Amino acid sequence: MKEVVFAKGICFKKIFWIFMIGCVCGCFIEVINHFIHYGNIVSRSSLIYGPLNLVYGIGIVIFILCFYKVKNPLFIFLGGMILGGLFEYVCSWFQEKLFGTTSWDYSHQMFNIGGRTSLKYMIIWGILAVLVIKVIYPFLTKLIGKIPVNLGNYMTVILMLFMIFNIIISSFACLRQSERALGFKASNRIEVFLDKHYPDKVLDTIFENYERK
Numbered sequence: 001m002k003e004v005v006f007a008k009g010i011c012f013k014k015i016f017w018i019f020m021i022g023c024v025c026g027c028f029i030e031v032i033n034h035f036i037h038y039g040n041i042v043s044r045s046s047l048i049y050g051p052l053n054l055v056y057g058i059g060i061v062i063f064i065l066c067f068y069k070v071k072n073p074l075f076i077f078l079g080g081m082i083l084g085g086l087f088e089y090v091c092s093w094f095q096e097k098l099f100g101t102t103s104w105d106y107s108h109q110m111f112n113i114g115g116r117t118s119l120k121y122m123i124i125w126g127i128l129a130v131l132v133i134k135v136i137y138p139f140l141t142k143l144i145g146k147i148p149v150n151l152g153n154y155m156t157v158i159l160m161l162f163m164i165f166n167i168i169i170s171s172f173a174c175l176r177q178s179e180r181a182l183g184f185k186a187s188n189r190i191e192v193f194l195d196k197h198y199p200d201k202v203l204d205t206i207f208e209n210y211e212r213k
Contacts, residue, residue, distance in 0.1 A: 005145045006152040010068065013156050017144050018064065018137070019057040020159060026056020034209075042208040046103075048170045048198070049162075055091055059125075062087060063132045076133050077126040084125020085117045092116035100178045101210040173198035174207075181212060 007014035030044035030053060046054045062083060067076045093116060096102050107115035147155075176194040186192045204210075 004149050006147045006149045007144050010065075013152065014141070014144055015061055015064070016156060016160065017147075017152075018140055019061050020052075020163075021057075021140060022060035023052040023054060023057035024050075026053040026059075027051040029056070043206055044209060045206060046170075047166045048173060048203075048206055049166050052166070054167075055088070059084065059087060059128075060132055060136070063129045064137055067129060067133050068137060070133065073130050073134065076130050079126075080129020081122045081126035084129065085113070085122035088117040088121060088125070089113060099174045099210075100181065101174070101207075101212050103209050103211075105211070169198075173203060177203050 007017060027044050027046075028051065031041060031051075034044065035041055044053060045051050063080060066083060067079060070076050070079070092102060092104065105115045106112040106118040106121065109118040109120055111119035144152075172190070173194055176191055176198070177200060179191075180195070180200065186195050
């Protein structure tokens with residue numbers, strides 16, 4: 001009788017768990033990096049609830065889906081540079097256009113592209129891509145495979161529902177904050193609810209690195 005393994009192969013469940021792990025680890029990486037450079041601890045979450053950074057979660061998933069069959073580290077590095085830089089640029093553009101804020105600005109760096117990405121961070125993305133494919137992905141595959149099947153299935157559903165809610169409420173709260181910054185008063189019950197439960201004081205504490213354009 002074959003042993004049943006949770007999230008075997010490249011499947012949605014495995015990708016989702018890797019996404020969640022990437023979100024959490026990425027948030028702590030950003031917090032530690034900021035502490036090393038500036039000596040204080042600030043929030044680096046991109047969602048209201050939990051230490052979760054979507055950029056890292058989505059980034060690690062992109063690398064795995066694109067490069068998990070690639071053997072040559074040089075190809076992974078170069079592809080990671082291009083995809084990572086493009087992804088970072090798109091994230092910055094999307095955040096600015098949708099919410100009127102930015103989380104990073106590389107205008108002061110040499111070889112930057114619109115301040116949204118730079119050669120320095122593209123190289124870092126390339127190195128990260130190699131680490132993900134050669135080290136992190138194999139490790140996480142073994143780790144996730146050890147989760148009991150029934151527990152894994154239940155937890156996947158619970159975490160999915162949590163993330164859907166978290167992303168939706170975070171998006172609406174940030175959109176409403178942008179409207180408040182422009183002087184628009186609440187015009188319906190949803191906006192009144194958002195103003196009451198997610199005022200600027202709360203959001204500014206969670207999204208400490210956001211700068212309004």
